[in-house]
Amino acid sequence: MVIVHVVVTVLLGAGVFFTLVGSIGLLRFPDFYTRLHATGKCDTLGAGLVILGAMVYHFFQYPETLLVPAKLAFLILFIFIANPTATHAIMKAAYKTGVEPWRLGEERR
Amino acid sequence: MRKGEKWFGLLFTFCVMAVFWVLLSGIFDAFHLISGLVCCAIVAIISRDLLVNGKSENKLLKSLRLIMYIPWELWQIVLANIDVAYRVLHPKMPIDPLIIEFETTLRGDFSLLTLANSITLTPGTITILVEPERGKFWVHAIAKEPADALLVDQTMQRKVANVFIET
Numbered sequence: 001m002v003i004v005h006v007v008v009t010v011l012l013g014a015g016v017f018f019t020l021v022g023s024i025g026l027l028r029f030p031d032f033y034t035r036l037h038a039t040g041k042c043d044t045l046g047a048g049l050v051i052l053g054a055m056v057y058h059f060f061q062y063p064e065t066l067l068v069p070a071k072l073a074f075l076i077l078f079i080f081i082a083n084p085t086a087t088h089a090i091m092k093a094a095y096k097t098g099v100e101p102w103r104l105g106e107e108r109r
Numbered sequence: 110m111r112k113g114e115k116w117f118g119l120l121f122t123f124c125v126m127a128v129f130w131v132l133l134s135g136i137f138d139a140f141h142l143i144s145g146l147v148c149c150a151i152v153a154i155i156s157r158d159l160l161v162n163g164k165s166e167n168k169l170l171k172s173l174r175l176i177m178y179i180p181w182e183l184w185q186i187v188l189a190n191i192d193v194a195y196r197v198l199h200p201k202m203p204i205d206p207l208i209i210e211f212e213t214t215l216r217g218d219f220s221l222l223t224l225a226n227s228i229t230l231t232p233g234t235i236t237i238l239v240e241p242e243r244g245k246f247w248v249h250a251i252a253k254e255p256a257d258a259l260l261v262d263q264t265m266q267r268k269v270a271n272v273f274i275e276t
Contacts, residue, residue: 029204
């Protein structure tokens with residue numbers, strides 16, 4: 001049981017780390033497009049790892065209800081499809097309305 | 110569309126939705142199972158063209174190759190996150206954003222979708238626009254190296270083309 005707890009803790013910790021990095025990137029990066037780089041990628045893996053941790057925990061702690069890990073697996077699948085699509089949609093909307101991309105050496109916005 | 114394909118699409122949609130119903134409900138008494146199956150049948154009859162439209166060939170081979178492609182993609186996602194974490198946490202923030210354009214030979218809806226989402230999830234690049242007629246992509250890259258990976262190496266384009274058997 002100890003090894004399961006270690007694995008779950010590592011997964012949850014990694015997930016929280018990547019979500020945190022995404023949030024820091026949102027604050028530090030200079031413009032709209034680069035900020036989307038931080039949130040669009042880190043949130044996908046961060047949420048995925050947290051749900052994976054919950055899946056492993058549930059699988060070993062309550063083995064009689066296998067439907068819950070299966071549902072969580074579907075959740076990961078849908079996040080991995082929906083997140084890049086949404087990022088792309090926001091990016092496209094910004095590009096079409098003429099948000100100027102930041103270049104190296106300019107001031108941050 | 111031939112008659113056999115029509116029935117295959119109907120049956121396939123029905124089976125997928127029935128499995129999904131059982132998974133999500135988790136209640137196995139007669140009432141819930143029968144009402145679920147009735148709903149699945151109605152939805153399958155109305156929207157069978159959405160899932161299987163009978164246009165493309167070699168569906169089984171493509172699905173197998175797509176499943177083989179996913180582990181590589183997951184590894185790329187991990188690399189992408191480490192890359193972004195490095196750029197975010199580095200005190201000098203080594204970024205040099207630029208927008209690149211390139212054309213691919215892909216034309217299918219699903220292959221273009223796969224490539225666009227893969228580009229967004231892999232290190233340092235996000236798809237901005239896709240023009241399906243010419244297979245043209247506008248991509249925002251966070252620095253020069255990830256842009257070169259798409260423009261010069263073209264590993265990802267070749268992998269997606271291989272998955273969907275489009276040259």
